[in-house]
Amino acid sequence: xxxxxxxxxxxxxxxxxxxxxxxxxxxxxxxxxxxxxxxxxxxxxxxxxxxxxxxxxxxxxxxxxxxxxxxxxxxxxxxxxxxxxxxxxxxxxxxxxxxxxxxxxxxxxxxxxxxxxxxxxxxxxxxxxxxxxxxxxxxxxxxxxxxxxxxxxxxxxxxxxxxxxxxxxxxxxxxxxxxxxxxxxxxxxxxxxxxxxxxxxxxxxxxxxxxxxxxxxxxxxxxxxxxxxxxxxxxxxxxxxxxxxxxxxxxxxxxxxxxxxxxxxxxxxxxxxxxxxxxxxxxxxxxxxxxxxxxxxxxxxxxxxxxxxxxxxxxxxxxxxxxxxxxxxxxxxxxxxxxxxxxxxxxxxxxxxxxxxxxxxxxxxxxxxxxxxxxxxxxxxxxxxxxxxxxxxxxxxxxxxxxxxxxxxxxxxxxxxxxxxxxxxxxxxxxxxxxxxxxxxxxx
Ligand SMILES: [Zn+2]
Numbered sequence: 545x546x547x548x549x550x551x552x553x554x555x556x557x558x559x560x561x562x563x564x565x566x567x568x569x570x571x572x573x574x575x576x577x578x579x580x581x582x583x584x585x586x587x588x589x590x591x592x593x594x595x596x597x598x599x600x601x602x603x604x605x606x607x608x609x610x611x612x613x614x615x616x617x618x619x620x621x622x623x624x625x626x627x628x629x630x631x632x633x634x635x636x637x638x639x640x641x642x643x644x645x646x647x648x649x650x651x652x653x654x655x656x657x658x659x660x661x662x663x664x665x666x667x668x669x670x671x672x673x674x675x676x677x678x679x680x681x682x683x684x685x686x687x688x689x690x691x692x693x694x695x696x697x698x699x700x701x702x703x704x705x706x707x708x709x710x711x712x713x714x715x716x717x718x719x720x721x722x723x724x725x726x727x728x729x730x731x732x733x734x735x736x737x738x739x740x741x742x743x744x745x746x747x748x749x750x751x752x753x754x755x756x757x758x759x760x761x762x763x764x765x766x767x768x769x770x771x772x773x774x775x776x777x778x779x780x781x782x783x784x785x786x787x788x789x790x791x792x793x794x795x796x797x798x799x800x801x802x803x804x805x806x807x808x809x810x811x812x813x814x815x816x817x818x819x820x821x822x823x824x825x826x827x828x829x830x831x832x833x834x835x836x837x838x839x840x841x842x843x844x845x846x847x848x849x850x851x852x853x854x855x856x857x858x859x860x861x862x863x864x865x866x867x868x869x870x871x872x873x874x875x876x877x878x879x880x881x882x883x884x885x886x887x888x889x890x891x892x893x894x895x896x897x898x899x900x901x902x903x904x905x906x907x908x909x910x911x912x913x914x915x916x917x918x919x920x921x922x923x924x925x926x927x928x929x930x931x932x933x934x935x936x937x938x939x940x941x942x943x944x945x946x947x948x949x950x951x952x953x954x955x956x957x958x959x960x961x962x963x964x965x966x967x968x969x970x971x972x973x974x975x976x977x978x979x980x981x982x983x984x985x986x987x988x
Pocket of ligand 1: 829830831832833834840841842
């Protein structure tokens with residue numbers, strides 16, 4: 545059988561030793577799975593996808609896993625399987641001999657408790673209250689988090705768009721264990737987990753606008769996950785959205801729609817999970833200063849062409865756009881500006897609103913307001929007369945599209961949920977209308 549990659553070096557070596565009688569009877573090793581690349585001096589080198597391999601061992605009823613020591617922490621997350629970290633072929637042979645003799649192994653198994661601990665180096669904590677001012681943008685991000693909405697931040701350079709986006713994962717709901725497992729599997733397949741255990745934080749992926757299509761959605765002769773999958777259960781931040789290649793943005797449509805991405809090659813086709821929140825940012829115009837108080841040298845045609853670089857179908861997946869104006873000097877220095885809520889406080893409100901949605905959508909097959917289809921929007925976003933006429937006025941006066949209409953209702957639903965209000969009130973509608981700044985100000 546033809547093999548791909550070098551991960552089968554170790555099992556092949558052990559099989560040869562088994563078949564030649566040097567390890568006793570090969571049948572005795574049926575309860576052992578091994579994986580690892582061998583270097584010519586007998587050292588065992590790490591492989592990709594150790595967590596998935598450990599899960600496969602568990603699901604096949606195999607109890608022992610011999611694995612390169614760099615991969616042991618992630619594999620040990622699967623506590624039903626005993627994981628033996630080895631650094632040489634000799635170590636692996638020692639484990640086999642001890643197991644067959646029924647002895648305690650001289651190589652100590654990896655500890656599941658250790659693997660479950662958060663990663664050793666605690667990343668520098670960042671918090672929403674470090675961003676001064678920008679109350680509207682912060683509020684919009686809270687709404688986005690609460691309803692699972694994608695969001696576009698529009699503002700001049702230096703207004704803090706990136707700073708805000710980076711803090712978005714800190715107000716998403718805490719990770720469930722199963723979500724951590726999914727993320728760790730993807731990072732493991734991408735070769736990003738060596739020496740570390742479970743990924744315990746939501747990811748923030750921030751690819752540069754020069755990224756290739758393969759880098760963004762995944763690719764290679766043996767397909768590897770791209771940024772959309774590395775951002776699974778977390779945030780994909782596309783800074784300067786109009787600068788991305790149009791073809792690269794086009795391929796985002798499938799993952800945004802299906803929450804997964806399929807990469808087809810001649811030999812095989814692979815599907816990776818890709819359920820992320822899209823946070824994008826852009827300048828209001830090519831020079832960056834349209835509407836900012838500083839002089840802008842762009843004419844309407846240039847602005848229209850700039851905004852038009854983002855395709856309509858992609859814009860259709862973004863429920864919220866919000867202006868992030870240049871920060872006033874006073875605000876920057878924090879003088880007279882309230883600090884605002886910490887990420888923990890905001891996150892508590894988000895979790896509460898998500899609970900309401902989980903309850904609401906029981907049996908509907910979706911989990912958040914952003915996923916509502918027209919049928920569900922009609923079912924759950926009923927309006928009273930005042931809200932209805934307010935929405936109608938906005939539609940005609942501000943020339944909002946029919947597509948914007950549904951988005952406003954979904955976002956209004958989330959705003960009402962944040963207030964634990966069963967009904968959507970006029971205040972919720974008017975706030976949601978404000979989150980269509982691109983339609984109102986730029987989209988011609
Ligand atoms: Zn300009």
